Amino acid sequence: MSSHNEHREPSAQELYEGDQSKLYSGLMQHHGDVNSSESKSQVKKIWKVFWILLAITLVEVMMGMFLSHSIPKGVVNFFFLALTVLKAGDIVAIFMHLGDEIKSFILTILIPLVLFVWFIIAFLADGGFWLHMNTSNPVRQATEQVKH
Amino acid sequence: MSHAAVADTKQPSAWAGGRSPYNVSYGKMMIWAFLLSDALTFGALLISYGTRRFFSAVWPDANQVFKSFPFAGETALPLLFVSLMTFILIMSSVTMVLAVHAGHYNDRKSVTKWLLWTIIGGIAFLGCQAWEWTHLHGECNGLWGTFTDVTTPVSAFSGFYDTHKEAVHAVLANHPLVAMESTHQFFNFFFTITGFHGAHVTSGVIFNILILINTVNGTYQRRGHYEMVEKVGLYWHFVDLVWVFVFTCFYLL
Known part of the structure; x- marks a missing residue:
């Protein structure tokens, strides 16, 4: 099948998409029986x-x-x-x-996401601290009055 | 076994070239890269929402804001409608993954069937969102930029708060403008974030319709694979994934 492909002209579809058939992940390789x-x-x-x-x-x-x-x-x-x-x-x-997927791909996706979750936590903690430090904030004053 | 045969079986490094070290096609890798960047956009929106909420002395209570159900009148049914929306979206995610699965087996008929169900699910979700927006538009007398007039009576927004809590009751009584500012922020963020998510669902439905047309026309059958279904599927699941977080941030926390 592959030797057959080597000798024919690439179709417009292949030129558009590139020959990705060699690169399919394990998932795409099987075309067995759906049943x-x-x-x-x-x-x-x-x-x-x-x-x-x-x-x-x-x-x-x-x-x-x-x-x-x-x-x-x-x-x-x-x-x-x-x-x-x-x-x-x-x-x-x-x-x-x-x-x-294979492990290196999983890590490539997950590591940036984990860093981003860390960023979210850091951002919210910083926001909370800013509120704590800013005594002129009317919202904080209202909160303090409610608490006391 | 000869020495040469042993050397032949030794696998070169995955990074030595000649094959994809990630064992994944270019298009699929790029859709993952896009989804990562889209996750950052949604994350930024949810961070600003969270930060604003952390700054606020009071915040509207989800059980009060989202208690209506179509045709149920004034009956309070907290979270029931959004549960239905969540169910519809999860269900459409299942039909999408079944379409992707059928695509792996080049089963055109099943891909067509499951894509149709996915499109129906997406449209149903958008319909629910349209109803919810219309309902809240009525409650707030607008979408964005409501609750900015300082002469607004407390009664216009006190219904969104859990006034059984003493602290909340005190803020509404003594600092109505603080509560009004929170209401203003809450609805601005709600319409921005659910609107941005709804725009994703809309484009997802359009993509699904496009690949359904291609499937019916046999484009993927001729191409020999249904990777496009898989790529659009990744996008669709991502939209479901974002809803999981929107659901938690707006309706639960």
């Missing part, structure tokens, strides 16, 4: 992740409706953020197939 057991187990995995995402969302909504006013806000927020990260991880790893 094979491998295919079916992948579909099963997709639906399993769907149920997990649905269950997490329902737990979040229940917490938001019934628990957000009875248990400390900090604890609820910790659970919300933890469940959100869990959902995001499932979507990226399974739905976006990042979990099926």
Whole structure:
């Protein structure tokens, strides 16, 4: 098949897209039977992740409706953020197939994201500190009056 | 086994050239790069939202703001409508990944079917968002830049707050302008961020329609692969991913 390809003129489509066929990830290489057991187990995995995402969302909504006013806000927020990260991880790893890529590619995507999460935390901490330092801030004055 | 045979089986480094060290095509790698940069944009919007919120003595309560459901009148159903929207988007993500899966097996019929469901899901989500925006437009008497008039009575925005909390009640009673400023900021950020996300959903639906046309026309069948479905799928999942964070930041925290 490949020797056949070498001898023919490139089609307009190839000129447009480049010959990417050599570069497909492991995922794209198999063109087997869609009814094979491998295919079916992948579909099963997709639906399993769907149920997990649905269950997490329902737990979040229940917490938001019934628990957000009875248990400390900090604890609820910790659970919300933890469940959100869990959902995001499932979507990226399974739905976006990042979990099926090779390790160097996974790291190339994840390292900048982790640095960005660190940046967000640093930014919010800095914002909180700025509020703490700025005694002329009317919002802060209102907060202090409420607290005392 | 001869010495030469052993040397032949030794794999050169993945970075020695001749093959993709990431084992991924150019187009797919670039869509990941784009998604990373888009994540930074959404991150910046959510950071500014978070910073503003950290600065505020009071902040509208999601259970009060988002308690309406179409045709339910005044009945308070906190978070129910947004749960439905989240469900629709997760569901459309599942149908998208099933389309990508069918594409891996060159199954044109299934790709067509699942892409259609994904498009329907995307349009349903946009419809829900249109309803929510219309509803909040009515509540706020506008979209952006509302609650700026200092003569606005407290009653115009006190309904967005959890006044059972003593501290919140005190701010509304003694510093109504502080609460009004928070309301103003809340809705500006809400419409900007959900609007930006909605624009992503809209373009995602358009991309899905384009690849559906190509699938039906047999373009990918002739090309021998459905990588375009995979690339648009990555974008679609990203839009779902962003919603997970928007959902947490606006409706839960």
